Amino acid sequence: MSADTVEKSTTPTVPTQRGGRRKPPLSENKKAERKLGLLLCAPAALVMILVTAYPIIYSVWLSLQRFDLRFPDQREFIGLDNYVTVLTNEFWWTAFGVTMLITVVTVAVELVLGMGLAIIMHRTLVGRGLVRTSALIPYGIVTVVAAFSWRYAWTPGTGYLANLFSDGAPLTERASSLAIIMLAEIWKTTPFMALLLMAGLALVPEDLLKAASTDGATAWQKFTKVMLPVMKPAILVALLFRTLDAFRVFDNIFVLTAGGNETSSVSMLAYNNLIRGLNLGIGSTMSVLIFITVAIIAFIFVKLFGTAAPGSDDSERR
């Protein structure tokens, strides 16, 4: 079905030899190619921009207003007041801290575990298909489902893990709750990290490893001196994607603690202000702040580590 649509739209690519009335056939041809290219990209670009760019601008506009759906009459333009309110609010900073903590810890742990998993998936002598298949399951599972599984696992009375630590109900205390949230995140996303890293591993030439072996390198030296340098671009891309993804943490917290015991992330907080509090002004302010934070993180990655965005090279077209 999708193929048909593509075909219809690609039909005009023919470097049309017919129709002698064209004067300079080249520029015409080139023009046709440009036009087709733009035409084919237009729908995708339009959707992406309409659904992101416009709302983000709109949310900047909303964030400059007092706009509480419970009191729609009081809607008015108040400049940066909302930002002052949010940025001086301790809940915001707590949530920000929680989000940062979760991001840093999970990404760091995932990098290590993901590397291990990638090596296992890449090099294992037995049951490669089995390992890859099982590793994909956490990636595919609906986060909410996994979160429920963890919740019931740690709930006293129901769970097989609840009595692991003596003090009873881990999901009612802040530190243990955060640890469980991170565990759930790590379980869910390590496979994705591992897959990205595995793609990097595949780029390490087998001969290079053999050469290093004959040169007397230990396994660890081979890893740090041969594999890591070759994998660096893949690692950076994986880190960038996972960092920004981890920063959006929401589903697990929602199910595991609902943000209780100061375990809210910024996404959770924005959601609460919007849907529970129906405060569009404050909710939008948080949206804008989160957007800016993410932009800064991405900027740091690209500038500091020179992360090459995947697909950013417009390499050979034929």
Next chain:
Amino acid sequence: MAVETTTRAKLRWGLLDVLVVVFALIPVLWIASLSFKTPATLTDGNFIPREWTLDNYKTIFDTDQFVRALINSIGIALIATLIAVVLGAMAAYAISRLDFPGKKLLVGVSLLIAMFPQVSLVSPLFEIERQLKIFDTWPGLILPYITFALPLAIYTLSAFFKQIPWDLEKAAKMDGATQGQAFRRVIAPLAAPGLFTTAILVFIFCWNDFLFAITLTSTERARTVPVALSFFTGESQFEDPTGAICAAAVVITVPIILFVLFFQRRIVSGLTSGAVKG
């Protein structure tokens, strides 16, 4: 001696494999186990049910709440997948095959969107959709799903399209094919696996979403299963919904497990080709 070391190496790898498999499967098996427990044994904390029952499944399929959500989930994910793959294929074809201004920009924009904090869209979309009267409807969810699935689709598909030997298109033309015939009989069969893989990835993405589903719906009209799960209360206030939640969770996990079992290779290649330059 060589045999000995390989046996030992195999054993070591096998052990690691088991570790990975256990780590990956335990939460899934646990929730499945809960879903088969009777209310009486639900809280025994045992990993394997002592008494097996299908009552939980009966319960959820009897309630409108779950069935409706399941229909929503399936419908919304399928439609969003279809549209995203079609639009993505068009864009990816252009990116991998044609030369036109703004190509880099498009790649950049889709990259930005792939990294975009979705929660930032929640408040404006909430307000915009209310004004457009698509709040709490299928299109209200399909639209953001397409948006966030497009970068994924475009990357994966351009990587696939770049691998197609386009000389074949020339060969087909020399053999007397029109552009349409060349596409239909030569290129499309080669592109099909890529389209299929992309569709699976996009479907998983839509199927998985929770944030948009919970903020852009308010009733059973468009609520998807992940959201419905979190609102499950059981038949009466006093009934524990755990068993039902677990049963519902298992139901929406089944398609994913099937995908993974049957298309493991494709999913891996799709995910990695999109992410690494290729």
Next chain:
Amino acid sequence: MADIVLDKVSKSFPDGTVAVQDVDLEIADGEFVILVGPSGCGKSTTLNMIAGLEDISSGELRIAGQRVNDKAPRDRDIAMVFQSYALYPNMTVRENMAFPLRLAKLDKETINRKVDEAAKVLELTSLLDRKPANLSGGQRQRVAMGRAIVRQPKAFLMDEPLSNLDAKLRVQMRTVVSRLQKQLGTTTVYVTHDQTEAMTLGDRVVIMRGGAVQQVGPPQELYDHPRNLFVAGFIGSPSMNFLHAAVQDGGLHTALGEVPLGDRVRRELESADAPRELILGIRPEHFEDAELVDDDTRRRGMEFEAPVDIVESMGSDKYVYFTVEGEKASAAELEELAADAGAADFAGAGGNLVTRLSAESTVAEGQTRRVWFNLEKIHLFDPGTGRNLTLHEGRAAGALAD
């Protein structure tokens, strides 16, 4: 079957690259024409324009007398064999070969008959039900040929069809191509990088450089009577030796001694704008061990002495490398040729002289040896324009011609 005429055909790409410039070429019905030239000289582009896969920027292309500039490839009735073979991976060998016929809407029986016939000619009968992925390189190549011949097109175009094969298979397939073309008598344009293919396969060879045709003619003619320095250096393996030569008192001062000049060349060099420095070209086989030359022959050439560097005995004759002193020959063409050949292959302009002596020669490495060379086979080139000054009415006549 048809003739193909290129009339001032040019191609410039959108980015400004002029890939082909004013190419005039008449290919007769049934003729086998080879396009050769260094990488990037526009061979593929020319072929693609004939095929209709690239637009023609200016000029006219006629097939069987009919202007086809604006015709789609499918309407030109031409078959093409690609370097990558371009076999459809999702079809079996039979389906691959039947594809053009099915597009032409022939009935099933005819298709099967024609495919079977072509398969028999190319010894593919036992492979008809395989997929291309399960074929060897040579077999894939034959399938590609088969797909081209089944529909009996007006012409075949082949773009380096054998270059992905190993050396042995290439020789084998070369004879297959040659036999097939003779048998079918179909007009063929064949692009190659390979000297031997160029020399052995075609009726005529077209040498291109930088998008322009340098010379067209039967292989032997190009070898014996190269019109310019580029053609002289490109054709022949090992290539022609090039030496610097200064014009002095009606003769030439070279590293091999004072070379006398005949009247005709001398007259040419007397004009005011004539070059004072030349490049002397001489092929390896026009040298001989001085001991083995009889008096009669000796008179037609001259002798020099040089230290022997390397001796490579080929059985039938000996390749002997001499070191010669003196200024190196330099010209844009020579640099280009060296770059294309990858320096190793093109010793032509270095301080090394490549000679091919009889097997009886007792020459040994480390000796200093007396060598004779044939003055009638010498070529003299203008380093500025590359023109062959010894060429008279299209024929090279050596240094002594009157």
